[in-house]
Structures are given as C-alpha cells and as structure tokens.
Amino acid sequence: MTATAEPSTSPSPPPRKSVLLDSGFLRLWAGSTASGMATWALPFVLGLAVLRTTLTPAEIGLLLAARTAGFLVAVPLGGVWTDRYSARGVVLVSGALAAAATPVIAVGMGESTLLTACAAAVVGIGQGTTRPAYQALTVEVVDEARRQQANAARTLSVRVTTLVAPGSTALLATVLSVRWLLLITAALWLVSAFAPPRGALSDRAGEHTPGVLGGFVEGLREARRHPWFPAGLAALSTVITFGYSTTSVVLPMISRDRYGTEFVLAGALTCYTAGALLGAVIIARWRPSSQGWAALGALACYGFAPLALLLPVPSVVVFAGYALAGIGIELFNVPWFTATQREVDPRLLGRVSSLDFLVSYGLAPLGLALIGPAVEHLGTTWVLGTSALLCWAVPALVTAAPGTRQFSRNHGRTG
Incomplete structure (x- = not known):
C-alpha cells in the first residue's frame, strides 16, 4: 500500500x-x-x-x-x-x-x-x-x-504639495x-x-570613520563601483541642467510673445505637475522587466517640453508636451531612488545619495545662469532644439553602460 x-x-x-x-x-x-x-x-x-x-x-x-x-x-x-x-x-x-x-x-x-x-x-x-x-x-x-511603493508615495506627496500649496498659501x-x-x-x-x-540601524558614532573629506571620497568610490549610477546621474544632470533650465527661462517668453497670455505658462506648469502625479501613481505598481532602460527612456521624455516650445503649435500641444515630461520624470525618479537604496552599501548610502543631490541640484543654478545669455546670443530656436536633442540623446547613450538595464551591478547589458 x-x-x-x-x-x-x-x-x-x-x-x-x-x-x-x-x-x-x-x-x-x-x-x-x-x-x-x-x-x-x-x-x-x-x-x-x-x-x-x-x-x-x-x-x-x-x-x-x-x-x-x-x-x-x-x-x-x-x-x-x-x-x-x-x-x-x-x-x-x-x-x-x-x-x-x-x-x-x-x-x-x-x-x-x-x-x-x-x-x-x-x-x-x-x-x-x-x-x-x-x-x-x-x-x-x-x-x-515595498520600497518602490514607499518612494512613489513620498514623491506623490511632493507633487500634490506643488499643485495644491500655491492656492492654499x-x-x-x-x-x-x-x-x-x-x-x-x-x-x-x-x-x-x-x-x-x-x-x-544603530548609532555608529563609535566606529572608525574618516574625516568629512575622506568620508565623501569613500562615497565617491562606492558610487564608481556601480557603473549604472554615474551613467544615470549623467543623464539626469543633463536633463536638469539643459532641459529643465531651458524651459524655465524660455516658457514665460513663449507664453507672452507667441500666445499673448500668461495662461499658457500656468497651464504648462500645471500639466507638468499633473503628469508627475500620474507617473508616481503608475510607478507605485509597475515593474518593467528592464527597469533601468525603461526609467532612462522615461527621463528622455522631458525632451518633448522644449520641442513643444520650439514649434509653432497650439497651446494644447505645449500642455501635452509638459504632461509627458512630468510623467517621464517620475517614471525615472522612483526606480532610480529605489535602485540606489537597494544596490549601495547601507553604510555608504548617505554619501552616495548626497552625491546624487549635489550633482543634479548643484548644476541647476549653473544651467539657469547660462541659458539666459545663450538665448540672447543664439536665439530660442537653437537653444530649445539643442536642449531637446540632449534630453533624448544622453539617456539613450548611457544605456551602453554596464548595469543600466536593471540599475544593478549584478546585471550586464543584456540583464
């Protein structure tokens, strides 16, 4: 039996x-x-x-x-x-x-x-x-x-704040x-x-650690151990320095000179925030098979904002371009933060995260300072066209870096 x-x-x-x-x-x-x-x-x-x-x-x-x-x-x-x-x-x-x-x-x-x-x-x-x-x-x-859902919830609160807070204040x-x-x-x-x-994690005050400069250099070494990280940071910094800075300077001018109303300025910024809200909702549950490449492709969508300002299109097309840019930013941000939290040594995460914020946010004022003179000397057509091209080209080029397909050092180009 x-x-x-x-x-x-x-x-x-x-x-x-x-x-x-x-x-x-x-x-x-x-x-x-x-x-x-x-x-x-x-x-x-x-x-x-x-x-x-x-x-x-x-x-x-x-x-x-x-x-x-x-x-x-x-x-x-x-x-x-x-x-x-x-x-x-x-x-x-x-x-x-x-x-x-x-x-x-x-x-x-x-x-x-x-x-x-x-x-x-x-x-x-x-x-x-x-x-x-x-x-x-x-x-x-x-x-x-649950970390990707947590990061999406955090970024969602930021977008709701920027949408609701002006009127409330x-x-x-x-x-x-x-x-x-x-x-x-x-x-x-x-x-x-x-x-x-x-x-x-407990307080690590008793551990032997280098000074501030040595500690930050240690964080730089950790960032270099993950080839996808400097590659993604280069793409993000390009979009912020050239794409975001360009549209911040040129949008008010286009709204006034081409459309003759401030409504386009307000509508474009509102659509960008609404698109970012939608992107945060989507990425809270979406898990693409090649998350790094999907995130970089989404980041490249910011190029539609300067493109919409470049062309003599109806205002609704400008709104659509900004909405796509907003969606793309959040479809990049959340996987980017989640991958950094997953891949980087927890003992060095603060320093690597600070490098991320320092480079991406630090270059933004430089971009804003350069775009104004560039517009005066080259004109809006050249500046907007170059910005759109850079927003598309750089994220595409950095996909050649090892690990970018999954934002992971454990995956090669083919995942």
Whole structure:
C-alpha cells in the first residue's frame, strides 16, 4: 500500500501589508512631506513679501542665493554625518536647525539684510542635510519589497504639495501676515524633525570613520563601483541642467510673445505637475522587466517640453508636451531612488545619495545662469532644439553602460 503524503500543515506567511498601512512609514512620510512643504514654501512666501514691499527684489534674490549656498555646502556633510552617526539623528538636528532659523528670517525682514541672509543659509543647511538622511532612513524603515511603493508615495506627496500649496498659501495670505506664514513653515520643520521613527540601524558614532573629506571620497568610490549610477546621474544632470533650465527661462517668453497670455505658462506648469502625479501613481505598481532602460527612456521624455516650445503649435500641444515630461520624470525618479537604496552599501548610502543631490541640484543654478545669455546670443530656436536633442540623446547613450538595464551591478547589458 502506497502511503500518501500528508498535506503540509505549516502556516503560510501572512500577506505583506501595504506600506501605506505601516505606522513607521506613515511617520516617515509625514516628516518627509513636511520637509518638502517647508522647502517649497519659503521662496513663495518671500515672493509675497516682495509684493507687500516688505522685501525688495534684490533682497529676495540674496536670500534665495544664501539658502541655495547653504544647501549645496550641507548636502555632502549630511551624507557623511548620516553614515557616521544615524539617519534619524541627522533628520532630528536638521529639522530643528531649520525650524530655529526660520523665525529669524521673519524677525529680520526689512530690518537687517545680513541677519536674514545668514538665517536663510542656515535653513538651506538644514534642508541639505535632511535630503540624504531621509533616503537612508527609508531603507531602515521600509523593507526592500515595498520600497518602490514607499518612494512613489513620498514623491506623490511632493507633487500634490506643488499643485495644491500655491492656492492654499495665497488663501492663507489673505488673513495672515508674511511673518505668520514663515512661522507656519517653521512648524513644518519641527514636524520633519520629530515625526519620523527610529531606524533599524544603530548609532555608529563609535566606529572608525574618516574625516568629512575622506568620508565623501569613500562615497565617491562606492558610487564608481556601480557603473549604472554615474551613467544615470549623467543623464539626469543633463536633463536638469539643459532641459529643465531651458524651459524655465524660455516658457514665460513663449507664453507672452507667441500666445499673448500668461495662461499658457500656468497651464504648462500645471500639466507638468499633473503628469508627475500620474507617473508616481503608475510607478507605485509597475515593474518593467528592464527597469533601468525603461526609467532612462522615461527621463528622455522631458525632451518633448522644449520641442513643444520650439514649434509653432497650439497651446494644447505645449500642455501635452509638459504632461509627458512630468510623467517621464517620475517614471525615472522612483526606480532610480529605489535602485540606489537597494544596490549601495547601507553604510555608504548617505554619501552616495548626497552625491546624487549635489550633482543634479548643484548644476541647476549653473544651467539657469547660462541659458539666459545663450538665448540672447543664439536665439530660442537653437537653444530649445539643442536642449531637446540632449534630453533624448544622453539617456539613450548611457544605456551602453554596464548595469543600466536593471540599475544593478549584478546585471550586464543584456540583464
């Protein structure tokens, strides 16, 4: 008589709950969203101060330049400190620093330009050190299987903020002064400081680590170990430096001169944000078989924005070009962040993430500074055409780098 095998009685693993139901991630998401809202709000609120003659155009330019300088200096420091100590500790200190400096801007406006500029630089330092820390903290709080959904949720909150916040802030401005609006952004920085949970990794203050410069160089070496990372960063930086900077400078001119209305300017930016929202929703669940190549192809879609501005097309085509650009940016961003969190040594993730933000965001002001003179000397046709070509060509060219097909060092060109 043949014995029949008994069915297994071991319980199957419980289904993995959505990251949106995880209290630890929700606390992280709340802190990250508050940080993003505070970062976005400062230039908008300072713009309101110019409208109310509390600040002059020259003063707001100085304040924003000081904040950008603080950000660029602090990003590499934040990466090193995140890896040396703890991501949670850096988020706490950074948020508290920005929260303390923001009221100084409110008090100093119209009284002391030097004081407000120094305070704006400190806010930039808090913003810069927070960026790599939140990237590393996501790895500690969310398991790998749910990390892409987590990154999509984080970027979705950023896009909702940019879509909804201008109208909300303008509404608040009807009943609150600029100084009170600045104090609200200080409160948002406090939420960023205290909301996130403690991560899984312990404080590494006792470990032997190199100095700040040596630590950052160690992060550069780790980035070079993943050929897909510098390749993808080159593509992203090209799109930001030439594509995004060009459209930022030229769109207002095209809206005024070709279409004779500010509606095209507002509509294009709204469509870009709406496209990015749609892209974040799509990538929360979509898992393409060649995720790196798909992400780079999506990034190249930004080329449709300068192309739409180049051609004498109806305004609806401009809106469609910007919507495609927005979708493409998020279909790149989320897999890019997720792959970096997966592939990079967790001990060095803060430094590699800081390199990402430093290069991509750091080159944006350079692009903005160069595009204006280029338009004056070469004309909008040459500048827009070159920008569109670069947005398409560079992401296509970097697919030849090893590992770009899957954004992984363990996969060659053929995956």
